[in-house]
């Protein structure tokens with residue numbers, strides 16, 4: 001069987017680079033997206049692709065470049081994401097637009113661009129990284145929460161549209177993890193967050209990686225349209 005091609009957006013970020021480290025030890029090929037960070041050495045067949053996901057026209061081109069290089073895409077991980085905080089009545093329209101563009105419109109356009117190939121090959125796995133904030137709402141996160149909630153609706157719909165094509169689409173609603181975005185939060189706020197989590201600790205990226213591995217198993221082909229919550233009990 002041909003080696004699977006896994007396409008990860010935001011592969012230079014905290015969670016993205018942990019995914020790359022994890023997958024480079026497996027028998028797969030990696031299509032890795034970066035926006036502005038320097039790329040790094042990866043220990044398996046791979047290629048880097050640059051794109052600003054705020055630019056809608058860049059997205060079909062990005063997928064074309066991946067397909068030209070690898071010939072197929074088996075797994076799309078919509079991981080790139082940003083947060084711009086501000087109370088709803090103060091949030092700048094530009095911040096709203098950037099968050100929605102990267103966190104929701106880009107996953108839609110990427111999904112749209114990879115689906116024809118996945119439908120032809122009758123196989124595909126789409127995993128979108130959402131957030132507990134989509135489920136609970138958190139003051140100051142209007143754009144982020146709306147974008148991550150939108151991903152859940154997109155996922156359920158794509159799952160129904162592709163259910164008989166060998167494709168699954170699922171979302172991971174993450175609580176607070178010990179890498180990536182959290183490093184931008186002050187130690188005081190991190191401590192406040194930690195105390196709100198029933199497990200009383202931040203999540204480990206291993207939990208995310210194990211869940212992705214599970215979704216990629218052949219036996220997980222019956223799991224589609226799901227929001228899988230990984231949050232230490234924060235939301236139930």
Ligand SMILES: NC(=O)c1ccc[n+]([C@@H]2O[C@H](COP(=O)([O-])OP(=O)(O)OC[C@H]3O[C@@H](n4cnc5c(N)ncnc54)[C@H](OP(=O)(O)O)[C@@H]3O)[C@@H](O)[C@H]2O)c1
Pocket residue numbers: 009010011012013014015016034035036037051052053054078079080081082102129130131132174175176177178179180181182
């Ligand atoms: N860490 C957590 O606890 C947590 C919790 C819930 C959800 N999440 C979600 O998990 C995903 C990964 O987050 P993270 O914690 O790893 O964050 P991160 O370290 O800040 O990584 C964010 C990624 O998004 C990319 N990005 C930023 N602006 C972009 C743009 N204009 N166009 C294209 N890509 C852009 C960045 O690219 P560059 O590196 O090139 O700048 C980076 O790779 C996000 O969707 C986030 O919302 C994380």
